């Protein structure tokens with residue numbers, strides 16, 4: 539319960555920081571009517587909040603239908619319906635790594651989105667759930683990438699497998715998989731490079747890493763999580779499209795929600811690309827990672843607390 543409140547508070551703080559609650563201003567007092575002007579304002583606000591044109595059209599259509607079916611006349615009631623629609627759209631269709639289930643989490647994404655930081659947070663999260671994580675420093679491309687991950691490994695107090703700069707990332711993953719087996723670890727967290735020269739390079743490297751994982755750990759569940767930065771809006775959606783073509787993405791980590799009112803990309807990635815958000819980043823600290831909660835997230839997008 540306390541965690542849920544924390545989720546909501548942190549999220550709402552971020553989401554309302556820049557826009558004063560992008561969607562909340564539209565709903566106003568209880569006696570305000572649902573009319574064409576309301577739909578227009580709402581459509582515009584959802585596009586500004588990065589939900590993407592296609593998704594916004596679908597949301598508006600669904601909302602119109604429900605409002606007509608339920609004979610809703612006021613904006614306050616319309617808001618409740620909208621929260622439900624958004625939450626259902628973001629809700630994952632599949633389960634995620636269960637507690638006590640072994641897994642490999644391959645963390646991918648363009649540079650600067652928060653991959654390495656998220657791995658530090660994930661290690662802490664899994665450790666606090668009683669799991670034994672190990673990190674693989676498979677970003678061998680950027681100078682000092684392994685050192686940066688080592689700092690997080692020390693903070694989280696988990697082991698790390700690393701090679702020299704410029705080494706083959708797949709070889710790092712190979713060694714990390716060996717250690718995972720030998721030391722009976724639960725969660726293998728693989729950092730990857732964010733700046734490869736082109737899509738073909740990226741695709742080749744990710745394929746090679748995935749081959750090593752499936753060969754060395756054939757019975758271990760593997761999740762490929764794309765990290766996207768919520769402050770980059772529509773750009774984040776483009777990145778998700780590109781990475782979906784390059785790798786078998788299974789989920790999203792949406793970072794930097796503490797610095798934007800535009801969390802709508804969480805709706806767009808699920809609706810347009812069928813990739814569910816699994817975690818959200820709400821700060822630079824080791825505890826600033828939260829399990830994604832579609833209902834709380836939808837409420838936060840609309841600036842509404844459960845008992846408000």
Ligand SMILES: Nc1nc2c(ncn2[C@@H]2O[C@H](COP(=O)(O)OP(=O)(O)OP(=O)(O)O)[C@@H](O)[C@H]2O)c(=O)[nH]1
Pocket residue numbers: 647648649650651652653654655656677680683731732733793794795796797818819820821822826
């Ligand atoms: N405010 C905020 N900052 C974040 C969050 N996640 C990461 N950052 C910051 O974003 C910056 C980049 O984070 P990194 O983890 O180095 O990103 P990366 O994707 O590993 O970057 P490369 O390795 O260069 O590709 C750092 O300054 C982090 O502190 C977040 O949820 N909120």
Ligand SMILES: [Mg+2]
Pocket residue numbers: 653654655677683729732
């Ligand atoms: Mg990094």
